[in-house]
Amino acid sequence: MFWDPRIERMPEKELEEYQERKLKALIFRVYNHSPFYRKRLKEAGINPWDFSGLRDLTKLPFTKKQDLRDTYPTGMFSVPISQVVRFHASSGTTGKPTVVGYTANDIDMWVECLCRGLVSCGVSREDVVQISYGYGLFTGGLGFHYAAEKVGATVLPTSAGNTARQIELMKDLKTTVIACTPSYMLYLSEYAYKTGVDLKETNLKRGIFGAEPWSEETRKRIEEKTGIDAYDVYGTSELSGPLFTECTEKCGIHIWADHFLVEIIDPKTGEQVGEGEKGELVVTTLSKEALPLIRWRTGDITILENEKCACGRTHPRIMRILGRADDMIIVRGVNVFPSQIEHVLMQIPEVGEHYLIILDREENGLDVMTIQVELSEKAEIDKVSDILELEKRIAEKLKSVLNVTAKVEVVNPGTLQRFEGKAKRVIDRRKI
Ligand SMILES: [Zn+2]
Known part of the structure; x- marks a missing residue:
């Protein structure tokens, strides 16, 4: 099942040409509208008129979390606040919080990306999706909420916590899909077991788990205990919350290359690593308007897979996140x-x-x-x-x-x- 088959199965060559055009346009856009990036690009000796696109990608400077902190709260935005329709903010667990803003187009793009993800792991309008991620400044709850609604599923916005109620509603409203952190799913299944509820006897079929690194063995444990299919989801608040998921092949997370350009680098040297090698994920946002990010250092360690997936999607995959470079x-x-x-x-x-x-x-x-x-x-x-x-x-x-x-x-x-x-x-x- 595809949400947008034309884009999801776009031939690699076409996808690359598309990225090329968007990358050049992005450099012009930030040069003209973001004082922060204009200064950065000038310092790196980059003139948008001479920038040749993907070939020059590694000449572009990195953007780091510290840049967002240094320009707190909105110094890196590329549009006036009147065009921003929503803010989210990070929890600030590792320092000052970072603020992210979205234009109406940014929200549409975010929802569109996650709709593709949800459909790729089998979610449809027949599903009841229980969203047990926190709603609020954290992007997890609202991100899943809008995408699941757009897919046409029935949303049960329980948010995080109150496990007894989560299980009661899950049974009564016949939840088929749950979205939460993997550790919460373990807790919830343990709680269900202790209170005499066998999740295998409920309507629950799928779980979409993220916001923290988890292992393949934990997937097996969750699947065995609960009888569901467990899928991995990736996104960070700076890139727009949950954006990318595994497909039903369960062999990596598809990154939507029409909106995001990915590289893997050695976190120490900043050089790109060879194909199939482990390193830090770096992402350039090709479509974001309010807060475009150029070569954003996610801090997350993974492996990039460019081989075409058996599901037919041509977009690259990242393997399960091993952890953050600083973890x-x-x-x-x-x-x-x-x-x-x-x-x-x-x-x-x-x-x-x-x-x-x-x-x-x-x-x-x-x-x-x-x-x-x-x-x-x-x-x-x-x-x-x-x-x-x-x-x-x-x-x-x-x-x-x-x-x-x-x-x-x-x-x-x-x-x-x-x-x-x-x-x-x-x-x-x-x-x-
Ligand atoms: Zn796939």
């Missing part, structure tokens, strides 16, 4: 993302879905990683010696797969904190 844990010279640790943990059947990584520095200056994991509800282990054996087995697996040395502590089911929004899986006490 990478460095312990005793080993670099690892929490999502990679999660992937290893979830392969062990006796391990539950919740875990916590704690980083400490000992008096001798050595870093120590402790990983607390819950015992699975289904694991029939109660002897202390068996728990010790399991802890040892987990530690050995982490060492052999990721070369990570960690102290593993297995705790009882239900011990670790649950999250109704984004999960906090790492506590770094080394800087305190």
Whole structure:
């Protein structure tokens, strides 16, 4: 199923010509309307009249989160505020919040992109879509809301929290699709189980999960526990909230190349990496009016796949996000993302879905990683010696797969904190 087959299956060559035209137009537009970008382009020695398009892409300067903070709140906008129809703002968890504005065309483009995504993972007008992402300044709730309505589905805007009510409404209104963070889906399914509700017996068929990195093994766990198909979604508040999803092939997230130009770079050198190599995702917005971004450093680490997808869509795919460049844990010279640790943990059947990584520095200056994991509800282990054996087995697996040395502590089911929004899986006490 396609939302806009002409665009979604556009031949690669045509798509590239389209990007070329739009990129040149974008450079003219920001040069004329954004004092911020005019200065940036001048500093980089770029004159829009000489700019040749995709060939000159790497000559363009990067735009970073710090630029949005330095020009807070609206110093990077390229249109007068009278043309802005909506603001969203980031939560500011890693510093001052950043503000994003949208013209009416920007909202249409955002909705259009997510409509393509929803349809590509099987959502139709027959569905009841429960949106358990937060509504408000966070882009998740409203982003899904407008797209699901435009697809013609019935929207149930529960927003985040109040899990008992979420499950009651899910049953009564026959929800078929849920959109939330993967950690909330784990919490919700656990809550349902404890209160005697079997999600496999409800109408729920699909889940679209994002706003935090999650692993392939967690997908398997969610699918097994709930009987649904779980899909990954990607977007950041600066680019316009949720924009891109996996298709039913579940092998990467389609990036709509008519509106967004993507590159993968080495986060240290800023150079583009080779095909299929891991690096930081950099995005240039080709259509956005209020806040166009040139070579935006997302901070997210992934791999780009240009091979045509079996679904017939020609747009490139990014693989599951491993984590943010600044979420990478460095312990005793080993670099690892929490999502990679999660992937290893979830392969062990006796391990539950919740875990916590704690980083400490000992008096001798050595870093120590402790990983607390819950015992699975289904694991029939109660002897202390068996728990010790399991802890040892987990530690050995982490060492052999990721070369990570960690102290593993297995705790009882239900011990670790649950999250109704984004999960906090790492506590770094080394800087305190
Ligand atoms: Zn596909």
